[in-house]
Amino acid sequence: xxxxxxxxxxxxxxxxxxxxxxxxxxxxxxxxxxxxxxxxxxxxxxxxxxxxxxxxxxxxxxxxxxxxxxxxxxxxxxxxxxxxxxxxxxxxxxxxxxxxxxxxxxxxxxxxxxxxxxxxxxxxxxxxxxxxxxxxxxxxxxxxxxxxxxxxxxxxxxxxxxxxxxxxxxxxxxxxxxxxxxxxxxxxxxxxxxxxxxxxxxxxxxxxxxxxxxxxxxxxxxxxxxxxxxxxxxxxxxxxxxxxxxxxxxxxxxxxxxxxxxxxxxxxxxxxxxxxxxxxxxxxxxxxxxxxxxxxxxxxxxxxxxxxxxxxxxxxxxxxxxxxxxxxxxxxxxxxxxxxxxxxxxxxxxxxxxxxxxxxxxxxxxxxxxxxxxxxxxxxxxxxxxxxxxxxxxxxxxxxxxxxxxxxxxxxxxxxxxxxxxxxxxxxxxxxxxxxxxxxxxxxxxxxxxxxxxxxxxxxxxxxxxxxxxxxxxxxxxxxxxxxxxxxxxxxxxxxxxxxxxxxxxxxxxxxxxxxxxxxxxxxxxxxxxxxxxxxxxxxxxxxxxxxxxxxxxxxxxxxxxxxxxxxxxxxxxxxxxxxxxxxxxxxxxxxxx
Numbered sequence: 001x002x003x004x005x006x007x008x009x010x011x012x013x014x015x016x017x018x019x020x021x022x023x024x025x026x027x028x029x030x031x032x033x034x035x036x037x038x039x040x041x042x043x044x045x046x047x048x049x050x051x052x053x054x055x056x057x058x059x060x061x062x063x064x065x066x067x068x069x070x071x072x073x074x075x076x077x078x079x080x081x082x083x084x085x086x087x088x089x090x091x092x093x094x095x096x097x098x099x100x101x102x103x104x105x106x107x108x109x110x111x112x113x114x115x116x117x118x119x120x121x122x123x124x125x126x127x128x129x130x131x132x133x134x135x136x137x138x139x140x141x142x143x144x145x146x147x148x149x150x151x152x153x154x155x156x157x158x159x160x161x162x163x164x165x166x167x168x169x170x171x172x173x174x175x176x177x178x179x180x181x182x183x184x185x186x187x188x189x190x191x192x193x194x195x196x197x198x199x200x201x202x203x204x205x206x207x208x209x210x211x212x213x214x215x216x217x218x219x220x221x222x223x224x225x226x227x228x229x230x231x232x233x234x235x236x237x238x239x240x241x242x243x244x245x246x247x248x249x250x251x252x253x254x255x256x257x258x259x260x261x262x263x264x265x266x267x268x269x270x271x272x273x274x275x276x277x278x279x280x281x282x283x284x285x286x287x288x289x290x291x292x293x294x295x296x297x298x299x300x301x302x303x304x305x306x307x308x309x310x311x312x313x314x315x316x317x318x319x320x321x322x323x324x325x326x327x328x329x330x331x332x333x334x335x336x337x338x339x340x341x342x343x344x345x346x347x348x349x350x351x352x353x354x355x356x357x358x359x360x361x362x363x364x365x366x367x368x369x370x371x372x373x374x375x376x377x378x379x380x381x382x383x384x385x386x387x388x389x390x391x392x393x394x395x396x397x398x399x400x401x402x403x404x405x406x407x408x409x410x411x412x413x414x415x416x417x418x419x420x421x422x423x424x425x426x427x428x429x430x431x432x433x434x435x436x437x438x439x440x441x442x443x444x445x446x447x448x449x450x451x452x453x454x455x456x457x458x459x460x461x462x463x464x465x466x467x468x469x470x471x472x473x474x475x476x477x478x479x480x481x482x483x484x485x486x487x488x489x490x491x492x493x494x495x496x497x498x499x500x501x502x503x504x505x506x507x508x509x510x511x512x513x514x515x516x517x518x519x520x521x522x523x524x525x526x527x528x529x530x531x532x533x534x535x536x537x538x539x540x541x542x543x544x545x546x547x548x549x550x551x552x553x554x555x556x557x558x559x560x561x562x563x564x565x566x567x568x569x570x571x572x573x574x575x576x577x578x579x580x581x582x583x584x585x586x587x588x589x590x591x592x593x594x
Contacts, residue, residue, distance in 0.1 A: 010151075013152065014152070016028055017152050025152075026154075026162070026200055027200060027203060029148065029149075029152070029200075030161075030162065030165045030201070030204040030207075031203050031204065031207050032148070033141075033145045033148055033165045033166050033169060033204055034165060034166075034169035034203060034205065034207030034208045034211075035169075035207050035208070035211055036148075036166075036169075037137075037140065037141040037144055037145075037169035037170045037173060037204070038169060038173040038207060038210070038211030039211065040114075040118055040144070040170070041170060041208065042211065042212055042215050043118060043122075044118050044122050044136070044137060045133065045174070045212070046216070048122050048125050048133060048294070049126075051071075051122075051126030052126065052293060052297075069282040069283070069285045069286040069289075070282065071128040071292075072127055072128040072278050072281050072282050072285060072292075072343070073275060073278040073279060075124050075125075075128060075129050075348065076124060076127075076129060076274045076275075076277065076278040076343070076347050076348045077271065077274050077275060078123050079120045079274075079347060079348050079349055080271060082119060082120055082123065083120060083347070083349075084270065087112060087116050087120075090110075090112065090116075091116055091120060091349060092110070092113065092139070093344065094351070094441060095138055095139070095188065095442075096441050096442045097113075097139060098138065098163070098189060099188075099189060099442055101146070101163070102160060102163070102190075104465075106156045107146055107149075107159045107160040107163045108146055108150065108159070109143040109146040109147065109163070111143070111147050113139055113140065114140060114143045114147060117136035117137070117139045117143075120136070120348075120349040121135075121136035121349040121350050121351075125293055125294060125348075125350050128285065128292045129281070129293070129343040129349075129350055130285070130292070130293070130295075130339035130340050130342070130355070131294075131343045131344055131348060131349075131351060131352070131354065132350055132351045132354025133174065133294065133351070133354065134351055134353035134354055135352065136350065137170040137171070138167045140166075140170060141166030141167045141168075141170030141208075142166045143166070145159075145161075145162035145163040145164070145167075146159055146166070148162055149162045149163070161197055161200055161201075162200075164185040164190055164197075164201060165200055165201055165203075165204035165205075166204070167181075167185050167189060168181035168185045168201050168205040168208070169181060169205055169209075171184045171205075172204075172205040172206070172208045173208035173212035175410065176209050176410070177209065177406070177407050177410035178202070178205040178206045178209040179406045179410060180407035180410055181201075181204075181208065181209070182201045182205050183400070183402045183403045183406055184400060184403045185201060186402075187398075187402055187403055188398065188400055188403070224383075224387060224412050224413070228381040228383055228384050229416060230384070230416055230417060230419055230420060233378070234380060234381070234384075235419075235423065237367075237368075237371070237380055237385075238420040238423045239423060240367070241363075241367055241385060241392060242424040242425070242426070242428050243427055243428075243431060244363060244367060244392075245360060245363055245389055245392025245395075245396055245428040246392070246428035246429070246430070246432050248333065248359065248363055248396075249392070249393050249395075249396025249428060249431075249436075250396070250431070250432055251334070251337065252337040252352075252355070252356070252359055252393070252397060252440075253337075253397055253432075253436055253443070254436075255337035255338060255341065256337045256340055256341045256352065256440065257443065259337070259341025259342060259345060260344060261345075262345070263342070263345030270347055273346055273347065274346045274347040274348075276346070277346020277347070278342075278346055280342050281346070284338065284339050284342075285339070288314070288328075288331065288332050289310075289314055290310055290332050291336060291339045294354040294358070295354065296357075296358075298310055298358070299357065299361045299386070302329075302365045302382075303361070303387065307329070310328065310329070311324075311325065311328060316328060322373060323373055326366055326369060326370050326373065329362050329366045332362055333359055333362045336358060336359050336362075337355075337359075352397060352441070353394070356390075356394045356397045356398070357393070357394060359393050360389040360390035360391065360393030360394060361386045361387070361389055362389070363389045364387065364388055364389020364390065365382060365389065367380075367385055367389070368380040368386070369382055384420065387408055387412055388408065388421055388424045389424070390404075390408055391404040391407070391408040391421050391424055391425045391428075392425060392428040393428070394407065395424075395425040395426075395428045395429045395432075396428040396429060396431065396432035397432070397439065397440050398439045399429060399433060400439070401425040401426055401428075401429045404425045405425050408421055464580070464583045466544055466565075466575075468579065468583040469551075469576055469579040469580045469583055470565060470573050470574075470575060471496075471573050471575075471576055472572070475493045475495055476501045476571065477489065477498055477500055477501075477511075477531055478500065478503070478531070479502070479508055479531055479535070480531075480532070481531050482528045482531065483519060483522050483523045483527055483528070483530075483531065484523065484528060486498065486519070486523075486531060487523055487527075490516065495513075496561070496562045496574065497511065497512045497562050498510070499571045500532065500535045501571060504569075505569070505570050505571070507538060507541070507564065507566055507570075507571050508532070508535070508538070509532070509535035509537055509538060510535060510536050510538060510564060511531065511535050511536065512536065512560075512562070514561075519534050522534060538564070540560065540564075541564050541566050542564070542575060543565065543566055543567050544565060548580070551563070551575055551580065552580065555575075555577045555580070561576070561578065562574045562575065562576055562577070563575045
């Protein structure tokens with residue numbers, strides 16, 4: 001039955017592909033991709049929630065209140081088993097995979113990404129891994145859009161647009177926040193968006209949000225309806241919260257990356273590494289149960305100021321002092337980065353989107369709760385600061401202030417907090433940007449020179465491959481060759497420069513064709529002059545591992561139009577500034593998604 005339905009659906013879409021205009025088909029396709037991503041989110045969220053309910057019921061039946069710290073070990077080991085046995089050891093984690101695909105793979109993502117992320121992340125997070133489901137959701141959505149475009153033979157531009165539609169629908173469905181879904185694709189994924197791309201993005205985002213909103217209930221979706229009104233005299237405190245969330249975002253990013261890198265260097269098999277990392281995670285969860293899973297339940301508790309609920313069933317439940325929850329929450333803020341690093345580094349799957357909201361809410365709550373405990377002046381609205389703190393951390397970690405502002409505005413059911421959201425998100429973004437040039441999801445890519453999303457020019461440069469501008473060297477001369485040989489050679493060669501190399505092929509110097517007029521008098525008077533006496537010393541050179549940004553900088557610094565490319569002292573060819581600018585112009589046209 002299902003296979004028959006899919007065949008008919010496929011035939012119907014091909015009929016539309018041949019019957020409609022390209023623009024009309026893209027609009028229909030954006031809805032189809034949005035609905036598909038919405039269904040994936042429903043499956044992912046429902047399974048993770050079902051496992052959470054199962055854990056609670058298991059607690060009650062076994063009368064063992066600390067069973068939660070056992071489940072993450074099971075989840076991570078099971079994720080490793082699925083990855084190795086079902087996915088052949090290939091599980092591409094992280095939002096940066098999408099950005100890499102856009103820049104380096106013509107927006108092509110493997111088909112397995114349409115289901116691999118759903119299966120593995122739901123197991124990891126559902127069994128208590130301290131990570132989020134949103135990053136896997138975005139990869140799943142991107143894979144749906146990319147492979148849909150491949151099946152129906154759409155162009156690279158159209159494939160990139162539908163990939164972005166899948167991401168927008170995934171975020172929209174995960175939070176029932178369609179505007180945030182569209183803004184996320186603009187801030188994080190696409191270097192340039194034509195005005196006509198907004199309609200497909202909005203259709204996909206709205207489709208995903210409508211589907212998940214109709215199927216999932218509020219106990220699964222993150223939503224809040226008990227906000228207090230904004231008071232202008234609280235603005236100084238929101239400014240302080242913005243500074244605080246900015247520095248904590250820098251801390252979270254650095255600690256997470258260090259923990260993940262630390263685990264990568266463990267010299268042991270994947271299962272041993274997974275068990276050890278999961279045991280360390282379980283130890284943290286044993287002491288601080290709030291670190292279990294996504295943590296959205298505890299965010300709801302904070303938003304309703306039920307702070308002592310967080311310590312029920314913990315080692316600290318007997319502490320009733322009003323100040324102790326502040327210490328408890330402060331510890332969780334700084335431990336979440338470690339817990340998430342252990343989860344993902346040891347073999348689990350998930351992302352940092354939910355952890356950023358978790359840490360942000362805890363930070364905002366701790367700030368307002370701590371101030372109110374002092375009894376100095378007026379009391380701060382704890383619920384508002386809890387919500388706005390989420391925007392601050394999200395903005396600081398992902399360098400996406402617009403997404404942060406509108407996401408929290410949408411999940412709180414209105415725009416009454418728009419001013420504090422703008423203040424906190426902007427300040428947090430500015431501070432995080434000052435100390436971390438790149439967002440935590442693309443820092444590894446940026447270090448390898450693959451992508452720099454924050455700057456459109458650098459983003460486009462990073463998409464240019466060395467093969468696009470490399471001109472291979474066909475003719476080289478030796479230092480003992482004569483000026484006469486040089487002029488005979490250039491008559492039959494189109495090379496812009498002539499390398500002078502030793503017998504071992506090591507580059508010793510260079511003769512540029514632009515320098516021939518200065519060598520002509522030597523040719524006229526002393527044609528047997530050796531080239532080592534007239535060649536230019538090597539002041540500038542590149543290697544194949546240089547990024548295009550570095551190549552462009554050296555062109556500007558040297559004022560040359562050609563630069564030699566050397567690897568292991570051997571001349572591979574030379575880069576042409578003209579070809580680099582042509583490749584840049586071509587990429588600019590390709591990157592405008594219309």
